[in-house]
Amino acid sequence: MENFQMSRQTSDEIDRFLNGAATFADMLWGFLDESSEPSQRNLQDFVDKDGDHDDEDLSPRHVEENRIFWETQEQLLQATLFRTTSLETRIRQATKEAIKELNLAGVLCVCRRPAAGNCRKCLQRELSIRLQNAGFNCSLCKSKWKSTPEIPSGEHKYLEVVEKSKKGEVRVVIELNFRAEFEMARASEEYNRLISGIPELFVGKAERLKALIKILCAAAKKCMKDKKMHLAPWRKHKYMQAKWLGTYEITAPAPLPEDRVNRVPKPKTSMLTFDLRSNLPGIHCTAVEVV
Template sequence: MAVYIRLDDAVRARLRGDAAGCTSSGSDHDASACLSELVQAFLETGAGAAEEGGPGPAPKEYDSDEEDGPGRAAAAAASVRALLDPLAEEDVFRIRLAAAVAAAMEAEAALRAHGAAFRRAVVRRLRGAGYDAGVCRSRWEASGGITAGTYEYVDVVAPPSASADARQRARYIVDADFRAWLEVARATPEYAAVVAEVPASAVVAREESVGRAVRVTSDAARRSLRAHGLHVPPWRKTRYMLAKWLGPYKRSTATSPPPPAAGAIPMPGGAGLDVKCRAVGFFAPPATAPAARIK
Protein backbone atom coordinates (compact mmCIF):
# COMPACT_ATOMS: atom_id res chain seq x y z
CA MET A 1 0.00 0.00 0.00
CA ALA A 2 1.44 3.36 -1.00
CA VAL A 3 1.87 6.03 1.61
CA TYR A 4 1.76 9.68 0.62
CA ILE A 5 3.28 12.43 2.73
CA ARG A 6 2.26 16.05 2.27
CA LEU A 7 5.16 18.48 2.54
CA ASP A 8 4.67 22.19 2.96
CA ASP A 9 6.64 24.79 1.01
CA ALA A 10 9.18 25.30 3.79
CA VAL A 11 10.04 21.60 3.93
CA ARG A 12 10.27 21.38 0.13
CA ALA A 13 12.67 24.32 0.14
CA ARG A 14 14.83 22.69 2.77
CA LEU A 15 14.94 19.41 0.82
CA ARG A 16 16.05 21.34 -2.29
CA GLY A 17 18.67 23.16 -0.22
CA ASP A 18 17.05 26.55 -0.84
CA ALA A 19 16.49 27.42 2.82
CA ALA A 20 19.13 29.55 4.45
CA GLY A 21 19.32 27.29 7.45
CA CYS A 22 20.49 24.33 5.38
CA THR A 23 23.14 25.86 3.21
CA SER A 24 26.65 24.58 3.57
CA SER A 25 28.89 26.54 5.89
CA GLY A 26 32.08 24.65 5.29
CA SER A 27 31.44 22.52 8.34
CA ASP A 28 31.02 18.76 8.30
CA HIS A 29 28.00 19.09 10.58
CA ASP A 30 25.54 21.14 8.50
CA ALA A 31 24.27 19.11 5.56
CA SER A 32 23.87 15.84 7.45
CA ALA A 33 22.27 17.64 10.36
CA CYS A 34 19.66 19.27 8.09
CA LEU A 35 18.67 15.93 6.56
CA SER A 36 18.58 14.18 9.91
CA GLU A 37 16.54 17.05 11.32
CA LEU A 38 13.91 16.57 8.60
CA VAL A 39 13.76 12.83 9.17
CA GLN A 40 13.58 13.32 12.93
CA ALA A 41 10.85 15.93 12.55
CA PHE A 42 8.78 13.48 10.48
CA LEU A 43 9.27 10.59 12.89
CA GLU A 44 8.40 12.79 15.84
CA THR A 45 5.76 15.06 14.35
CA GLY A 46 3.68 14.67 17.46
CA ALA A 47 5.96 17.10 19.31
CA GLY A 48 5.92 19.78 16.64
CA ALA A 49 2.31 19.26 15.64
CA ALA A 50 1.01 19.43 19.18
CA GLU A 51 2.90 22.68 19.75
CA GLU A 52 1.86 24.31 16.50
CA GLY A 53 -1.74 23.13 16.63
CA GLY A 54 -1.27 21.05 13.49
CA PRO A 55 -2.44 17.52 12.73
CA GLY A 56 -0.71 14.42 13.91
CA PRO A 57 -0.98 12.14 16.93
CA ALA A 58 0.96 13.07 20.04
CA PRO A 59 3.59 10.57 21.20
CA LYS A 60 2.73 8.65 24.32
CA GLU A 61 5.74 9.92 26.25
CA TYR A 62 5.63 13.63 25.42
CA ASP A 63 3.52 16.60 24.46
CA SER A 64 0.49 15.71 26.53
CA ASP A 65 -1.80 18.42 27.84
CA GLU A 66 -2.73 16.34 30.84
CA GLU A 67 -2.15 18.04 34.15
CA ASP A 68 0.91 17.24 36.21
CA GLY A 69 0.62 14.94 39.15
CA PRO A 70 3.06 13.55 41.71
CA GLY A 71 3.48 10.32 39.77
CA ARG A 72 3.95 12.01 36.41
CA ALA A 73 6.41 14.56 37.79
CA ALA A 74 8.39 11.86 39.58
CA ALA A 75 8.65 9.81 36.39
CA ALA A 76 9.82 12.83 34.40
CA ALA A 77 12.36 13.77 37.06
CA ALA A 78 13.74 10.23 37.18
CA SER A 79 14.02 10.19 33.39
CA VAL A 80 15.94 13.48 33.33
CA ARG A 81 18.29 12.29 36.09
CA ALA A 82 19.01 9.02 34.26
CA LEU A 83 19.66 10.83 30.98
CA LEU A 84 21.84 13.70 32.19
CA ASP A 85 23.53 12.10 35.21
CA PRO A 86 23.66 8.33 34.61
CA LEU A 87 25.37 5.86 36.89
CA ALA A 88 29.15 5.72 36.62
CA GLU A 89 29.22 2.14 35.39
CA GLU A 90 26.93 3.04 32.49
CA ASP A 91 29.41 5.49 30.96
CA VAL A 92 32.91 5.52 32.42
CA PHE A 93 34.20 8.03 29.84
CA ARG A 94 31.50 10.53 30.81
CA ILE A 95 32.51 10.36 34.47
CA ARG A 96 36.14 11.12 33.61
CA LEU A 97 35.06 13.90 31.27
CA ALA A 98 32.69 15.42 33.84
CA ALA A 99 35.55 15.56 36.36
CA ALA A 100 37.79 17.27 33.80
CA VAL A 101 35.03 19.75 32.95
CA ALA A 102 34.48 20.57 36.61
CA ALA A 103 38.21 21.18 37.09
CA ALA A 104 38.41 23.36 33.98
CA MET A 105 35.39 25.44 34.97
CA GLU A 106 36.71 25.93 38.47
CA ALA A 107 40.06 27.07 37.12
CA GLU A 108 38.36 29.55 34.77
CA ALA A 109 35.68 30.70 37.22
CA ALA A 110 36.83 34.32 36.89
CA LEU A 111 35.65 34.28 33.26
CA ARG A 112 32.25 32.76 34.00
CA ALA A 113 30.43 36.04 33.34
CA HIS A 114 32.13 36.37 29.94
CA GLY A 115 30.33 33.58 28.10
CA ALA A 116 32.36 33.25 24.89
CA ALA A 117 35.72 33.74 26.59
CA PHE A 118 34.74 31.29 29.33
CA ARG A 119 33.76 28.56 26.87
CA ARG A 120 36.99 28.94 24.90
CA ALA A 121 39.05 28.90 28.07
CA VAL A 122 37.33 25.66 29.14
CA VAL A 123 37.98 24.16 25.70
CA ARG A 124 41.64 25.15 25.93
CA ARG A 125 41.99 23.32 29.25
CA LEU A 126 40.10 20.26 28.03
CA ARG A 127 42.25 20.03 24.93
CA GLY A 128 45.33 20.41 27.13
CA ALA A 129 44.06 17.43 29.12
CA GLY A 130 43.86 15.35 25.94
CA TYR A 131 40.16 15.69 25.05
CA ASP A 132 38.89 16.46 21.55
CA ALA A 133 36.93 19.53 22.64
CA GLY A 134 35.53 22.35 20.54
CA VAL A 135 33.19 25.31 20.63
CA CYS A 136 30.01 24.71 18.62
CA ARG A 137 27.77 27.48 17.32
CA SER A 138 24.33 26.35 16.18
CA ARG A 139 22.08 28.46 14.00
CA TRP A 140 18.52 27.99 12.80
CA GLU A 141 16.03 29.96 10.76
CA ALA A 142 12.49 30.98 11.63
CA SER A 143 9.95 28.38 10.51
CA GLY A 144 6.76 26.75 11.67
CA GLY A 145 6.05 29.20 14.46
CA ILE A 146 9.53 29.30 16.00
CA THR A 147 11.89 32.24 15.80
CA ALA A 148 15.39 32.24 14.33
CA GLY A 149 18.32 32.11 16.67
CA THR A 150 21.89 31.09 17.43
CA TYR A 151 23.47 29.36 20.39
CA GLU A 152 26.96 28.41 21.51
CA TYR A 153 28.11 25.51 23.64
CA VAL A 154 31.05 23.13 24.07
CA ASP A 155 31.27 19.59 22.81
CA VAL A 156 33.72 16.74 23.27
CA VAL A 157 34.12 13.86 20.84
CA ALA A 158 35.14 10.62 22.51
CA PRO A 159 38.01 8.61 21.04
CA PRO A 160 36.93 5.59 19.01
CA SER A 161 36.90 2.31 20.84
CA ALA A 162 38.71 -0.71 19.48
CA SER A 163 35.48 -2.24 18.20
CA ALA A 164 33.72 0.95 17.04
CA ASP A 165 33.79 2.70 13.71
CA ALA A 166 35.77 5.96 13.93
CA ARG A 167 32.93 7.70 12.12
CA GLN A 168 30.54 6.79 14.93
CA ARG A 169 32.45 8.33 17.81
CA ALA A 170 30.23 9.42 20.69
CA ARG A 171 29.70 13.16 21.02
CA TYR A 172 29.10 14.81 24.39
CA ILE A 173 27.41 18.14 24.98
CA VAL A 174 28.99 20.32 27.68
CA ASP A 175 26.94 23.33 28.80
CA ALA A 176 27.17 25.27 32.03
CA ASP A 177 23.98 27.19 31.19
CA PHE A 178 21.77 24.21 30.36
CA ARG A 179 19.71 24.35 33.54
CA ALA A 180 19.19 28.12 33.29
CA TRP A 181 17.50 27.71 29.90
CA LEU A 182 14.89 25.38 31.43
CA GLU A 183 13.61 27.82 34.02
CA VAL A 184 10.15 29.27 33.48
CA ALA A 185 8.12 31.94 35.21
CA ARG A 186 5.81 30.77 38.01
CA ALA A 187 6.92 27.15 37.72
CA THR A 188 4.64 24.57 39.28
CA PRO A 189 6.11 22.42 42.07
CA GLU A 190 5.97 19.46 39.69
CA TYR A 191 8.07 21.23 37.06
CA ALA A 192 10.47 22.55 39.69
CA ALA A 193 11.07 18.96 40.76
CA VAL A 194 11.98 18.03 37.17
CA VAL A 195 14.41 20.94 36.76
CA ALA A 196 16.00 20.13 40.12
CA GLU A 197 17.30 16.87 38.65
CA VAL A 198 19.35 18.74 36.01
CA PRO A 199 22.99 19.14 37.16
CA ALA A 200 23.35 22.69 38.46
CA SER A 201 27.04 23.18 37.65
CA ALA A 202 27.12 21.89 34.06
CA VAL A 203 25.50 19.27 31.89
CA VAL A 204 27.90 16.69 30.43
CA ALA A 205 25.91 14.15 28.44
CA ARG A 206 25.72 12.37 25.11
CA GLU A 207 23.90 14.35 22.47
CA GLU A 208 21.16 11.73 22.15
CA SER A 209 20.57 11.89 25.91
CA VAL A 210 20.38 15.68 25.71
CA GLY A 211 17.75 15.43 22.99
CA ARG A 212 15.57 13.08 25.01
CA ALA A 213 15.97 15.19 28.16
CA VAL A 214 14.97 18.32 26.25
CA ARG A 215 11.76 16.64 25.09
CA VAL A 216 10.87 15.55 28.61
CA THR A 217 11.57 18.96 30.15
CA SER A 218 9.86 20.85 27.32
CA ASP A 219 6.72 18.80 27.80
CA ALA A 220 6.81 19.44 31.55
CA ALA A 221 7.45 23.16 31.00
CA ARG A 222 4.46 23.38 28.68
CA ARG A 223 2.19 21.82 31.27
CA SER A 224 3.59 24.17 33.91
CA LEU A 225 2.89 27.25 31.80
CA ARG A 226 -0.59 26.13 30.84
CA ALA A 227 -1.43 25.36 34.46
CA HIS A 228 -1.17 29.12 35.03
CA GLY A 229 -3.05 29.98 31.85
CA LEU A 230 0.12 31.10 30.07
CA HIS A 231 0.88 30.52 26.42
CA VAL A 232 4.01 28.66 25.39
CA PRO A 233 6.34 31.24 23.80
CA PRO A 234 8.20 30.30 20.60
CA TRP A 235 11.54 30.07 22.40
CA ARG A 236 10.13 27.47 24.80
CA LYS A 237 8.83 25.11 22.15
CA THR A 238 10.46 21.72 21.79
CA ARG A 239 11.85 22.29 18.30
CA TYR A 240 13.41 25.60 19.32
CA MET A 241 15.06 24.02 22.37
CA LEU A 242 16.31 21.06 20.33
CA ALA A 243 17.82 23.41 17.74
CA LYS A 244 20.11 24.89 20.40
CA TRP A 245 22.06 21.69 20.99
CA LEU A 246 21.10 19.38 18.12
CA GLY A 247 20.65 21.74 15.17
CA PRO A 248 23.19 22.35 12.37
CA TYR A 249 26.36 23.82 13.82
CA LYS A 250 29.87 25.01 13.12
CA ARG A 251 32.65 23.63 15.28
CA SER A 252 35.86 25.42 16.12
CA THR A 253 38.83 24.25 18.13
CA ALA A 254 40.38 27.73 18.23
CA THR A 255 40.69 29.06 21.74
CA SER A 256 41.28 32.45 23.28
CA PRO A 257 44.69 33.53 24.52
CA PRO A 258 45.41 33.34 28.26
CA PRO A 259 43.24 35.76 30.28
CA PRO A 260 44.69 39.24 30.95
CA ALA A 261 46.60 39.98 34.10
CA ALA A 262 44.71 40.82 37.28
CA GLY A 263 43.31 44.32 37.17
CA ALA A 264 43.32 44.53 33.40
CA ILE A 265 40.10 45.62 31.72
CA PRO A 266 38.86 43.03 29.18
CA MET A 267 38.23 44.57 25.78
CA PRO A 268 35.40 43.27 23.59
CA GLY A 269 36.49 41.90 20.26
CA GLY A 270 39.95 40.98 21.53
CA ALA A 271 42.18 38.74 19.46
CA GLY A 272 41.25 35.08 19.55
CA LEU A 273 37.74 35.62 20.95
CA ASP A 274 35.99 35.31 17.58
CA VAL A 275 33.65 38.18 18.48
CA LYS A 276 31.49 39.55 15.69
CA CYS A 277 29.94 42.97 16.19
CA ARG A 278 27.20 44.79 14.35
CA ALA A 279 26.49 48.50 14.63
CA VAL A 280 23.06 49.04 16.16
CA GLY A 281 23.12 52.80 16.61
CA PHE A 282 24.41 53.04 20.16
CA PHE A 283 27.75 54.52 19.28
CA ALA A 284 30.10 54.98 16.38
CA PRO A 285 33.72 53.83 16.51
CA PRO A 286 36.19 56.70 16.67
CA ALA A 287 37.61 57.68 13.33
CA THR A 288 41.26 56.95 12.79
CA ALA A 289 43.28 60.14 12.88
CA PRO A 290 44.92 60.89 9.51
CA ALA A 291 48.65 60.66 9.39
CA ALA A 292 50.48 63.94 9.73
CA ARG A 293 51.42 65.42 6.39
CA ILE A 294 55.12 65.93 5.98
CA LYS A 295 55.93 69.37 4.69
Protein backbone atom coordinates (compact mmCIF):
# COMPACT_ATOMS: atom_id res chain seq x y z
CA MET A 1 0.00 0.00 0.00
CA GLU A 2 2.87 2.40 0.81
CA ASN A 3 4.10 2.20 -2.77
CA PHE A 4 0.70 2.97 -4.29
CA GLN A 5 0.73 6.23 -6.25
CA MET A 6 -1.92 7.91 -8.35
CA SER A 7 -2.08 11.03 -10.45
CA ARG A 8 -4.37 13.86 -9.32
CA GLN A 9 -6.66 13.14 -12.25
CA THR A 10 -6.96 9.44 -11.29
CA SER A 11 -7.62 10.39 -7.67
CA ASP A 12 -10.44 12.71 -8.77
CA GLU A 13 -11.95 9.91 -10.85
CA ILE A 14 -11.87 7.58 -7.84
CA ASP A 15 -13.54 10.22 -5.70
CA ARG A 16 -16.33 10.50 -8.25
CA PHE A 17 -16.63 6.68 -8.29
CA LEU A 18 -16.97 6.37 -4.52
CA ASN A 19 -19.54 9.18 -4.50
CA GLY A 20 -21.67 7.35 -7.05
CA ALA A 21 -20.63 9.24 -10.17
CA ALA A 22 -19.81 7.48 -13.43
CA THR A 23 -16.23 6.66 -14.33
CA PHE A 24 -14.71 5.50 -17.58
CA ALA A 25 -15.21 1.88 -16.53
CA ASP A 26 -18.87 2.61 -15.70
CA MET A 27 -19.56 4.13 -19.10
CA LEU A 28 -17.60 1.44 -20.92
CA TRP A 29 -19.24 -1.63 -19.41
CA GLY A 30 -22.49 -0.22 -18.00
CA PHE A 31 -22.51 -1.74 -14.54
CA LEU A 32 -23.84 1.14 -12.46
CA ASP A 33 -27.37 -0.28 -12.39
CA GLU A 34 -27.70 -4.05 -12.78
CA SER A 35 -31.48 -3.73 -12.75
CA SER A 36 -31.70 -1.40 -15.74
CA GLU A 37 -32.33 -2.58 -19.28
CA PRO A 38 -29.16 -3.90 -20.94
CA SER A 39 -27.51 -1.68 -23.49
CA GLN A 40 -27.12 -2.61 -27.14
CA ARG A 41 -23.58 -3.69 -26.27
CA ASN A 42 -24.77 -6.16 -23.62
CA LEU A 43 -27.96 -7.68 -25.03
CA GLN A 44 -27.31 -11.07 -23.44
CA ASP A 45 -25.76 -12.30 -20.23
CA PHE A 46 -22.61 -13.58 -21.86
CA VAL A 47 -24.18 -16.86 -22.97
CA ASP A 48 -22.28 -18.71 -25.68
CA LYS A 49 -25.04 -20.41 -27.66
CA ASP A 50 -23.86 -23.53 -29.50
CA GLY A 51 -20.36 -22.07 -29.72
CA ASP A 52 -21.52 -19.68 -32.45
CA HIS A 53 -19.59 -16.48 -31.76
CA ASP A 54 -17.16 -14.22 -33.49
CA ASP A 55 -13.46 -14.74 -33.13
CA GLU A 56 -11.80 -12.83 -30.32
CA ASP A 57 -11.27 -9.20 -31.20
CA LEU A 58 -7.51 -8.60 -31.16
CA SER A 59 -7.64 -5.21 -32.81
CA PRO A 60 -5.41 -2.49 -31.34
CA ARG A 61 -8.49 -0.62 -30.15
CA HIS A 62 -9.85 -3.65 -28.30
CA VAL A 63 -6.48 -4.42 -26.72
CA GLU A 64 -6.17 -0.81 -25.55
CA GLU A 65 -9.69 -0.77 -24.11
CA ASN A 66 -8.96 -4.04 -22.31
CA ARG A 67 -5.76 -2.64 -20.82
CA ILE A 68 -7.50 0.56 -19.67
CA PHE A 69 -10.32 -1.38 -18.06
CA TRP A 70 -8.10 -3.61 -15.92
CA GLU A 71 -5.80 -0.74 -14.96
CA THR A 72 -8.81 1.32 -13.91
CA GLN A 73 -10.26 -1.53 -11.82
CA GLU A 74 -6.89 -2.05 -10.14
CA GLN A 75 -6.61 1.63 -9.24
CA LEU A 76 -10.17 1.76 -7.94
CA LEU A 77 -9.67 -1.38 -5.90
CA GLN A 78 -6.43 -0.24 -4.27
CA ALA A 79 -7.78 3.24 -3.54
CA THR A 80 -10.92 1.81 -1.94
CA LEU A 81 -8.92 -0.55 0.28
CA PHE A 82 -6.37 2.14 1.10
CA ARG A 83 -8.89 4.61 2.50
CA THR A 84 -9.44 2.99 5.87
CA THR A 85 -10.59 4.77 9.03
CA SER A 86 -9.29 4.54 12.58
CA LEU A 87 -12.42 2.64 13.62
CA GLU A 88 -11.92 0.05 10.88
CA THR A 89 -8.25 -0.28 11.83
CA ARG A 90 -9.06 -0.90 15.50
CA ILE A 91 -11.71 -3.51 14.70
CA ARG A 92 -9.43 -5.20 12.16
CA GLN A 93 -6.58 -5.43 14.67
CA ALA A 94 -8.87 -6.80 17.39
CA THR A 95 -10.27 -9.38 14.98
CA LYS A 96 -6.80 -10.55 13.92
CA GLU A 97 -5.72 -10.89 17.55
CA ALA A 98 -8.86 -12.89 18.37
CA ILE A 99 -8.29 -15.22 15.42
CA LYS A 100 -4.68 -15.71 16.48
CA GLU A 101 -5.79 -16.63 20.00
CA LEU A 102 -8.31 -19.13 18.65
CA ASN A 103 -5.70 -20.70 16.39
CA LEU A 104 -3.37 -21.18 19.35
CA ALA A 105 -5.99 -22.32 21.86
CA GLY A 106 -8.03 -24.55 19.60
CA VAL A 107 -11.16 -23.73 21.59
CA LEU A 108 -13.89 -26.35 21.46
CA CYS A 109 -17.31 -25.09 20.44
CA VAL A 110 -20.86 -26.44 20.67
CA CYS A 111 -20.25 -28.40 17.49
CA ARG A 112 -17.37 -30.19 19.28
CA ARG A 113 -14.90 -29.21 16.58
CA PRO A 114 -11.92 -26.81 16.82
CA ALA A 115 -13.28 -23.27 16.41
CA ALA A 116 -10.24 -22.31 14.38
CA GLY A 117 -10.69 -25.28 12.07
CA ASN A 118 -13.55 -26.19 9.77
CA CYS A 119 -16.48 -24.85 11.79
CA ARG A 120 -17.17 -21.40 10.35
CA LYS A 121 -20.33 -20.95 12.43
CA CYS A 122 -18.57 -21.49 15.75
CA LEU A 123 -15.55 -19.45 14.72
CA GLN A 124 -17.86 -16.50 13.98
CA ARG A 125 -19.56 -17.02 17.33
CA GLU A 126 -16.28 -17.07 19.26
CA LEU A 127 -15.02 -13.99 17.41
CA SER A 128 -18.22 -12.12 18.22
CA ILE A 129 -17.82 -12.87 21.93
CA ARG A 130 -14.18 -11.78 21.95
CA LEU A 131 -14.93 -8.55 20.11
CA GLN A 132 -17.70 -7.82 22.59
CA ASN A 133 -15.25 -8.40 25.43
CA ALA A 134 -12.89 -5.96 23.69
CA GLY A 135 -15.58 -3.27 23.86
CA PHE A 136 -17.13 -3.49 20.38
CA ASN A 137 -20.85 -3.79 19.70
CA CYS A 138 -20.46 -6.94 17.60
CA SER A 139 -23.29 -9.17 16.44
CA LEU A 140 -23.86 -12.21 14.27
CA CYS A 141 -25.81 -11.36 11.13
CA LYS A 142 -27.77 -13.56 8.77
CA SER A 143 -28.93 -12.17 5.44
CA LYS A 144 -31.63 -13.92 3.47
CA TRP A 145 -33.17 -13.07 0.10
CA LYS A 146 -35.83 -14.52 -2.17
CA SER A 147 -35.45 -15.74 -5.70
CA THR A 148 -36.01 -13.32 -8.58
CA PRO A 149 -35.86 -13.72 -12.36
CA GLU A 150 -32.24 -12.47 -12.14
CA ILE A 151 -30.81 -14.25 -9.10
CA PRO A 152 -31.62 -17.37 -7.03
CA SER A 153 -32.56 -17.26 -3.36
CA GLY A 154 -29.90 -17.65 -0.70
CA GLU A 155 -28.59 -16.73 2.71
CA HIS A 156 -25.26 -15.70 4.20
CA LYS A 157 -23.79 -15.28 7.69
CA TYR A 158 -21.21 -12.71 8.72
CA LEU A 159 -20.23 -10.40 11.60
CA GLU A 160 -21.09 -6.76 12.09
CA VAL A 161 -19.92 -4.03 14.46
CA VAL A 162 -22.16 -0.98 14.93
CA GLU A 163 -20.68 2.21 16.38
CA LYS A 164 -22.57 5.42 17.11
CA SER A 165 -21.16 8.72 15.92
CA LYS A 166 -22.30 12.32 15.56
CA LYS A 167 -23.51 11.53 12.04
CA GLY A 168 -25.41 8.43 13.15
CA GLU A 169 -24.60 4.74 13.28
CA VAL A 170 -21.54 3.42 11.49
CA ARG A 171 -21.85 -0.16 10.28
CA VAL A 172 -18.62 -2.16 9.91
CA VAL A 173 -18.84 -5.56 8.21
CA ILE A 174 -16.47 -8.42 9.08
CA GLU A 175 -16.16 -11.18 6.46
CA LEU A 176 -13.73 -14.02 7.21
CA ASN A 177 -13.56 -15.41 3.65
CA PHE A 178 -13.89 -12.30 1.51
CA ARG A 179 -11.45 -13.22 -1.27
CA ALA A 180 -12.94 -16.69 -1.61
CA GLU A 181 -16.38 -15.16 -2.26
CA PHE A 182 -15.08 -13.75 -5.56
CA GLU A 183 -12.75 -16.50 -6.77
CA MET A 184 -13.71 -18.26 -10.01
CA ALA A 185 -12.36 -21.58 -11.29
CA ARG A 186 -11.81 -20.54 -14.91
CA ALA A 187 -11.02 -16.88 -14.47
CA SER A 188 -8.63 -14.95 -16.67
CA GLU A 189 -5.13 -13.94 -15.64
CA GLU A 190 -6.22 -10.31 -15.31
CA TYR A 191 -9.10 -11.21 -13.02
CA ASN A 192 -6.99 -13.48 -10.81
CA ARG A 193 -4.39 -10.73 -10.50
CA LEU A 194 -7.08 -8.29 -9.40
CA ILE A 195 -8.58 -10.74 -6.89
CA SER A 196 -5.16 -11.42 -5.35
CA GLY A 197 -5.15 -7.80 -4.21
CA ILE A 198 -8.11 -8.17 -1.85
CA PRO A 199 -7.69 -9.51 1.71
CA GLU A 200 -9.12 -12.82 2.87
CA LEU A 201 -10.26 -11.10 6.07
CA PHE A 202 -12.31 -8.03 5.23
CA VAL A 203 -13.13 -5.43 7.89
CA GLY A 204 -14.71 -2.29 6.50
CA LYS A 205 -17.65 0.06 6.51
CA ALA A 206 -20.74 -0.86 4.50
CA GLU A 207 -20.04 1.99 2.06
CA ARG A 208 -16.56 0.67 1.38
CA LEU A 209 -17.88 -2.85 0.89
CA LYS A 210 -20.47 -1.56 -1.55
CA ALA A 211 -17.76 0.07 -3.66
CA LEU A 212 -15.63 -3.09 -3.62
CA ILE A 213 -18.54 -5.27 -4.72
CA LYS A 214 -19.16 -2.90 -7.60
CA ILE A 215 -15.54 -3.08 -8.74
CA LEU A 216 -15.18 -6.84 -8.41
CA CYS A 217 -18.51 -7.72 -10.02
CA ALA A 218 -17.69 -5.49 -12.99
CA ALA A 219 -14.39 -7.35 -13.32
CA ALA A 220 -16.14 -10.75 -13.13
CA LYS A 221 -18.59 -9.66 -15.80
CA LYS A 222 -15.79 -8.48 -18.10
CA CYS A 223 -13.80 -11.68 -17.45
CA MET A 224 -16.67 -13.94 -18.44
CA LYS A 225 -17.48 -11.88 -21.52
CA ASP A 226 -13.89 -12.07 -22.75
CA LYS A 227 -13.89 -15.85 -22.26
CA LYS A 228 -17.25 -16.24 -24.06
CA MET A 229 -18.72 -17.90 -20.96
CA HIS A 230 -21.97 -17.61 -19.05
CA LEU A 231 -21.89 -15.41 -15.96
CA ALA A 232 -23.38 -17.48 -13.13
CA PRO A 233 -26.30 -15.75 -11.37
CA TRP A 234 -24.56 -16.06 -7.99
CA ARG A 235 -21.70 -13.97 -9.42
CA LYS A 236 -23.93 -11.07 -10.35
CA HIS A 237 -23.85 -7.68 -8.69
CA LYS A 238 -27.32 -8.01 -7.09
CA TYR A 239 -26.54 -11.40 -5.60
CA MET A 240 -23.29 -10.20 -4.04
CA GLN A 241 -24.97 -7.10 -2.66
CA ALA A 242 -27.69 -9.22 -1.06
CA LYS A 243 -25.06 -11.12 0.95
CA TRP A 244 -23.91 -8.15 3.01
CA LEU A 245 -26.04 -5.13 2.05
CA GLY A 246 -29.55 -6.54 1.82
CA THR A 247 -32.14 -7.47 4.43
CA TYR A 248 -30.65 -9.23 7.43
CA GLU A 249 -31.39 -10.19 11.02
CA ILE A 250 -29.11 -9.80 14.01
CA THR A 251 -28.64 -12.51 16.61
CA ALA A 252 -26.60 -12.29 19.80
CA PRO A 253 -24.17 -15.17 20.35
CA ALA A 254 -25.68 -17.59 22.84
CA PRO A 255 -23.49 -18.58 25.82
CA LEU A 256 -21.83 -21.96 25.79
CA PRO A 257 -23.60 -24.75 27.68
CA GLU A 258 -22.41 -25.12 31.26
CA ASP A 259 -20.75 -28.43 30.51
CA ARG A 260 -18.63 -26.68 27.83
CA VAL A 261 -17.45 -23.63 29.81
CA ASN A 262 -14.04 -24.10 31.42
CA ARG A 263 -14.85 -27.76 31.83
CA VAL A 264 -12.21 -29.63 33.84
CA PRO A 265 -12.44 -33.38 33.35
CA LYS A 266 -12.99 -35.29 36.60
CA PRO A 267 -10.45 -37.99 37.38
CA LYS A 268 -11.75 -41.50 36.92
CA THR A 269 -12.20 -43.53 40.08
CA SER A 270 -11.13 -47.11 40.53
CA MET A 271 -10.61 -49.40 43.52
CA LEU A 272 -6.92 -48.49 43.38
CA THR A 273 -7.54 -44.73 43.74
CA PHE A 274 -10.73 -44.64 45.87
CA ASP A 275 -9.94 -43.70 49.48
CA LEU A 276 -12.42 -45.62 51.63
CA ARG A 277 -11.45 -43.92 54.90
CA SER A 278 -11.91 -40.35 53.60
CA ASN A 279 -15.10 -41.00 51.62
CA LEU A 280 -16.65 -43.44 54.12
CA PRO A 281 -15.46 -42.26 57.55
CA GLY A 282 -17.68 -44.72 59.48
CA ILE A 283 -16.17 -47.81 57.92
CA HIS A 284 -13.70 -49.93 59.88
CA CYS A 285 -10.55 -50.56 57.84
CA THR A 286 -7.72 -52.94 58.56
CA ALA A 287 -4.36 -52.35 56.94
CA VAL A 288 -3.17 -55.25 54.80
CA GLU A 289 0.30 -55.57 53.46
CA VAL A 290 0.39 -56.31 49.77
CA VAL A 291 3.31 -58.52 48.67
